[in-house]
Amino acid sequence: MPELPEVETIVCGLKDKLGDLEFSEVEVHLEKCLLGSKKSFITSLKGKKILHVERRGKNIVFHLNGGMAMVVHLRMTGKLRFLPAHTPPEKHTHVIFSFKGHPYQLRFVDQRQFGRLFVEKKEGGDRLGSLAVLGPEPLEVSAEEFIRRAREKRRAIKSLLLDQRFLAGVGNIYTDEALHRARLHPRRQAASLREKDILRLYHALQRILRGAIRAGGTSVRTYVDARGATGGFQKSLRVYGREGKNCGVCGRSIVRERVGGRSSFFCLRCQPEKGR
Numbered sequence: 001m002p003e004l005p006e007v008e009t010i011v012c013g014l015k016d017k018l019g020d021l022e023f024s025e026v027e028v029h030l031e032k033c034l035l036g037s038k039k040s041f042i043t044s045l046k047g048k049k050i051l052h053v054e055r056r057g058k059n060i061v062f063h064l065n066g067g068m069a070m071v072v073h074l075r076m077t078g079k080l081r082f083l084p085a086h087t088p089p090e091k092h093t094h095v096i097f098s099f100k101g102h103p104y105q106l107r108f109v110d111q112r113q114f115g116r117l118f119v120e121k122k123e124g125g126d127r128l129g130s131l132a133v134l135g136p137e138p139l140e141v142s143a144e145e146f147i148r149r150a151r152e153k154r155r156a157i158k159s160l161l162l163d164q165r166f167l168a169g170v171g172n173i174y175t176d177e178a179l180h181r182a183r184l185h186p187r188r189q190a191a192s193l194r195e196k197d198i199l200r201l202y203h204a205l206q207r208i209l210r211g212a213i214r215a216g217g218t219s220v221r222t223y224v225d226a227r228g229a230t231g232g233f234q235k236s237l238r239v240y241g242r243e244g245k246n247c248g249v250c251g252r253s254i255v256r257e258r259v260g261g262r263s264s265f266f267c268l269r270c271q272p273e274k275g276r
Contacts, residue, residue: 002074004138004169005212006223006231007055010080013226015053017082018062018106021099022049030094033110035118044068044119045097054126057134057168067122071130072108078115081107082226111222134168138209141167146202150190157193157201158186159260170205173218173240176265178205180239185273186259186266211236239265 023045031038048064062070085105095108123129153160160166161175179186181204217231224230238248243256247267256265
């Protein structure tokens, strides 16, 4: 699933291209990908103008005139492509957006069909009720708040980081990478960690996310940006997807175990379960 760096990369590639464009046509070829009816979705968008595009957690938010917004969650294999209108649609293209007087289209492509799109009325300013449950942004939360919120939770630190109510946008890849750099076992209880442990994790997560954004995200399966380009951070992964390979820090084999229902990659020497 695209995580914060991948979604941020997509948004950065779209926001300068889509600003001030007006929807002229909306073609929905798979209603399943919509939250709500096809008719309502199309009617809500036609004639609306895109004011700006931003990321909130793993969601892409298109702010529209009239106090409306379109939200796109890519889930596992969803992609947004900005292509010339004459380009033949690729397989699994489910929604095509055309714009008034513009030769390009925005296309939603999703092989696994888990991605979702919907239109919502804003609740004042740019606030969206559907996203109100999300926690703070990882690159905006202060170290003090991160430490305080983490020490309140009696949960495995891996499961806590994946909880979008705790932090918005962090997923499996960057959680495993940050925990390895912070030398924390994924099953360590958040409330039991020392303040310096959590601070080390905070800085590790900040460095990982910023580095991944600079690299254009991580392409380990199907992720590409709006131009169809792959990311480059997969070259910097230390543990994720490296089961059986040697840890670059200590040389011990990377293991893969289920933690909180998710596959987790870590090094037992660098990340001892009982801490140090």
